[in-house]
Amino acid sequence: MSGRPLDVLESSLDDPVTVHLKDGTTYYGLLAGYDQHMNLVIDPETAEADRVPDEEDFAVAVEDTTIIRGDNVVTINA
Amino acid sequence: MSGRPLDVLESSLDDPVTVHLKDGTTYYGLLAGYDQHMNLVIDPETAEADRVPDEEDFAVAVEDTTIIRGDNVVTINA
Amino acid sequence: MSGRPLDVLESSLDDPVTVHLKDGTTYYGLLAGYDQHMNLVIDPETAEADRVPDEEDFAVAVEDTTIIRGDNVVTINA
Amino acid sequence: MSGRPLDVLESSLDDPVTVHLKDGTTYYGLLAGYDQHMNLVIDPETAEADRVPDEEDFAVAVEDTTIIRGDNVVTINA
Amino acid sequence: MSGRPLDVLESSLDDPVTVHLKDGTTYYGLLAGYDQHMNLVIDPETAEADRVPDEEDFAVAVEDTTIIRGDNVVTINA
């Protein structure tokens, strides 16, 4: 649960994440990929996923594979 | 459907994509090219394309080959 | 008509382009040069040019050779 | 207690930190990781932690492991 | 009159240029120097200069040697 930021992303692959962006929007889905710039790939959550985030009420659950450019990211809850 | 961000772009070449920019505009078209900065080339969609994006109602369908400088990109739905 | 962003610029040399900037202005002219940062050189269109862009009504046709610093660019219609 | 910025982060691992971001929000938790860009990993504070920050009244105590992208950071109170 | 952006600057040395900045100001003078970041050195125009720019009415004619940091530049009319 601890470690360097990219290690935390690596260990969160295929897990649900909540991503807060600088423009105020929040995306929710499964972390499908990332790179060293914190560019992210978020996939729609499958029915088997069981985590209900506290932020669910205002987060946007992605409906398609979504690439987020890293320089928009404020925080990632992994 | 998963992988690193640039791998997802590579696998999306010639497919329809929706690109959300920091200024609030959204472009829609076929992904014709990209580079490591997420600079993008979007081509007009041909009649044969069959995907109707949910965002179609507010997205701008490109009419010419359009280069988007990567630092404007927030998300890419591939 | 497709390819990497800088390849599209290379193939557009001497052609008319429309450049949208982050400050909302739009420049129109012949692409005379570029570099890897998308810094651009736009020349005035000559009388022989035959393309009438849709954006002609609000685009600024450059009157002198104009260097545009790349970090201002949102999109280039080539 | 003194030294180069990354040395101070290194010596603060597992300690409570308060992070002020450019958007005005403040996060509070245990420093679980960092990298050379000041990307941070903040873990929820455990019951054993005994520090009560002055900023507690307006700081957000993280509830999950939270990655903060470094370019959002203004100050870190270690 | 055409070429890569820095080549155009090179060929414009000692010539009058008009520089538009992101803060809306416009400077006018002789291009005395530049570097690869588009940092510029603008000298006051001498009496012998004969170009009257269209923008003369709102451009600021520099009175001293002026260094402009490149990241402020939008366009340079050379």
Next chain:
Amino acid sequence: MSGRPLDVLESSLDDPVTVHLKDGTTYYGLLAGYDQHMNLVIDPETAEADRVPDEEDFAVAVEDTTIIRGDNVVTINA
């Protein structure tokens, strides 16, 4: 008292400094560390310090060791 910016920081270690940030806040304390990005470490001033800055009335005297990310800095009075 003169020299390159990082040399001035080096010679100011353990001295009181006033740091003005882009968000309008001002921090005051002892310079405990820095790096090449102008990331700073500011420690609380000890009782033995004798400098009373002119800005004391509006500057925030740091109460804990405070890391300031360099890209927020406007000026440092050393």
Next chain:
Amino acid sequence: MSGRPLDVLESSLDDPVTVHLKDGTTYYGLLAGYDQHMNLVIDPETAEADRVPDEEDFAVAVEDTTIIRGDNVVTINA
């Protein structure tokens, strides 16, 4: 009086300069140092200095050695 931007700074060492920042403030003093990022060191003007800048009425004459982080700089009048 002409040359590359950093050459102009080099030749202006110990001379009075006026520095305009992106936040609208203007500093005035003797150029005591600089680096390749245009980070600057400005020293208070001594009584022997004889230049009275046109901007003197609104420029802030530095009272202490002041480091200015280069990314805040718009123009330097040397």
